[in-house]
Amino acid sequence: MGRINEHYYSDYYITPDKQLFVPDPETEAGLIPYSAEDFDEFYHLLESNYQGRSSYSVIYEGYFFRVERTVSMYGVMYCMRKMPKQVPDINQLGYNRNLVEYLSNLGSASGLILWGGATGSGKTTSISSLLREYLIRNGGFAYTIEDPFEMPLDGEYKAQNGSWGMCKQTQPVNDDWGASLRSALRSRPRYILVGEIRTPEAASECLRAATSGHLVLSTIHANNVADAIDAIVKHASASEMSEELAYDLLSRGLLGIIHQNLIGVNANRRPIVQYMFANPDTTQGDQTRSIIKSGKINVATTIEMQMLRLTQGRPLFEKTARDKVI
Numbered sequence: 001m002g003r004i005n006e007h008y009y010s011d012y013y014i015t016p017d018k019q020l021f022v023p024d025p026e027t028e029a030g031l032i033p034y035s036a037e038d039f040d041e042f043y044h045l046l047e048s049n050y051q052g053r054s055s056y057s058v059i060y061e062g063y064f065f066r067v068e069r070t071v072s073m074y075g076v077m078y079c080m081r082k083m084p085k086q087v088p089d090i091n092q093l094g095y096n097r098n099l100v101e102y103l104s105n106l107g108s109a110s111g112l113i114l115w116g117g118a119t120g121s122g123k124t125t126s127i128s129s130l131l132r133e134y135l136i137r138n139g140g141f142a143y144t145i146e147d148p149f150e151m152p153l154d155g156e157y158k159a160q161n162g163s164w165g166m167c168k169q170t171q172p173v174n175d176d177w178g179a180s181l182r183s184a185l186r187s188r189p190r191y192i193l194v195g196e197i198r199t200p201e202a203a204s205e206c207l208r209a210a211t212s213g214h215l216v217l218s219t220i221h222a223n224n225v226a227d228a229i230d231a232i233v234k235h236a237s238a239s240e241m242s243e244e245l246a247y248d249l250l251s252r253g254l255l256g257i258i259h260q261n262l263i264g265v266n267a268n269r270r271p272i273v274q275y276m277f278a279n280p281d282t283t284q285g286d287q288t289r290s291i292i293k294s295g296k297i298n299v300a301t302t303i304e305m306q307m308l309r310l311t312q313g314r315p316l317f318e319k320t321a322r323d324k325v326i
Contacts, residue, residue, distance in 0.1 A: 004036045005061050010082060012065075016075030018043065028264075046078055057148035066150055087151045090129035093122075094270040098310045102277070103256070107134035109280040111255035112210035114197075114232065116222035121260050122271060123219040124150050124195065131193050131217055132157075135165030142167040143184045145177065146195030153193075177202035178239075185209060194218040203235035207246060210253030225259045225276050226297045243295070251293035254278045276303050279317045286317070 004012075009022040013031065020039060024030035036042065042060055049058050050069055058065050064083040069076060090100055106113065113130070115123045128151035131142055139159030149169055157165035168187070172180040177194070178201025184192055197203050197220045210216045222228035229250070236246035256277040262269040276299055279286040288302060309316055 002036060003038045004042045005063055006036075008082070009034075012078075012080040012082065014043065014046075014078040014080075016072060016077055046080075055148050057150070064149065064152055066148055081150075083151055084125075085152070087128050087132045087153060088125060090126070090133050093126060093129060095273065096311060098313050099273070099275070102310060102316065103130055104133050104137060106255055106280065107138045107215070109255055110210070110213045110215055111253050111278070111280070112206060112216045112218070112250070113255050114228055114257045115217075115219045115260065116225065116228035116231075116257060117219070117260040118221065118223070120262070122262050122269075123260060126258075126260060126271070127193065127217050127219055128153055131167070131191060134191060134215070135167060136160060138190075139163035139165040140190030141165075141187070142191040142193065143187055143189035144169045144193040144195065145172055145180045145184060146193075147171050147175070150195065178205045181205035181209060185212075185214070190215065192216045196220065197232055197235060200235050200237075200239035200241075203232050204239045204241045204246070207232070207236055207241075207249040207253055210255075211249055215255075216253075222259060225257050225274055225303055226299050228257050228259060229292060229297050229299075247293055247295045251278075251289045252282065254289070254292065255280060274303055274307065276306060277316055281317075284317070 011023055013021040020034045020036060021031040022034040024032045045058050045060055046067060049056060054069050056067050058067060062085050066081040066083065068079040090104070115127045117123045131153060134140070135142060135157040137160050139157065139161060142153070142165065144153060144167065146169060149171070153167045154169040155167060157167070159165050170180065177199050181192070181194065181202065182205060192209055192214050194202055194206055194216065197206060197218050206216050206218055220228050220231050222231050233243060233246045233250060237243040256275060258273055258275040261272045263272055264270055276288055278288040291297065291299060291302065306316055
C-alpha cells in the first residue's frame, strides 16, 4: 500500500463507497483499484474544500488536483485530474519542432490562439506550456481566468531577455466570465489566458480582446479546426453579438487554431495535431482571414498546405513579387 502521490497517475476516481481507482497502465481506457495509506486524509481534503460548486481545485502535497464532485445514484463520487507540480516545457510535449518554434515566436504578436480538442486531450497542458514559454522568453504580465485552477502558472519568471514576467491566476467572479475578462483588461496584461471558452460572454469578450492589442490564449471543445471556428462563433453569437460580427472579429483577431488528440497509453501518449494560422501581419492579405470572414469554413486545403510547409521548415507566409502574401 502506497500513498496517493507515490505514483503519478493522471486521473483518480472515488466511488460512493469510497473505493479508489486509477488508470490501468496496461490498457488504453481501463481502470484498476488503488490502495493508499493516506486515503482518509485525501478524502477529508476533498470534502472540506467543497463549497457548493461541482468543479474546484485542491492542493495535496504540492500537487494540484482538479476535482469534479457529482452525486450519482448511490451517493457522492469524485473524479480528479492530477496536474504536474510544474508546467511542462512545451519543447518536451512531443510536437514537431517547427510548430513549437512558430508558436513560440508569436509571443510578440497580438490576437487569439485557440486550442481545440476533446476532454482529456491535453489542451490545457499545451496552452499553459505555451504561456509559460512566452513568459520565459519575453517576460510581461499574464492574467488567467480559470474555473477551476489547473496548471500552476502563478508567480514570477526571469525572462531570457533580461526582464521579468509575472502571472496572476484568477477565477471568474460569480461565474461571470464576461465581467471577469473586462476586469482583466483593466490590469493591462500582455497575455490573457481563458481556461475554456464555454459561455457566450467568454467567447464574445475573447474576440474583442484579441482585436485590442492583447495576446489571448484559450481552449474549446471541438472535433477539428473547422468545428473550433464554428463553436466560438456560435458561442459569441448567442450573446448580443451577431454572427456576422463574430466572424469579422475572429477573422481580424485570429493568430491560429490548433486541434489536438492524444494517442497511446498513459505515459506513452503523444499528441496528433492539425492547425491553421493567420498571418500575424494584418496589413497583408491572407487566405485564412478571408475564409473566416466569409463564414464559409472550407479549410481542409489551407490546413494541408500549412502543415506541409511547416513540416518542411518553409515559411508559412511568403511575399510574392507583387508584395502579396500567399
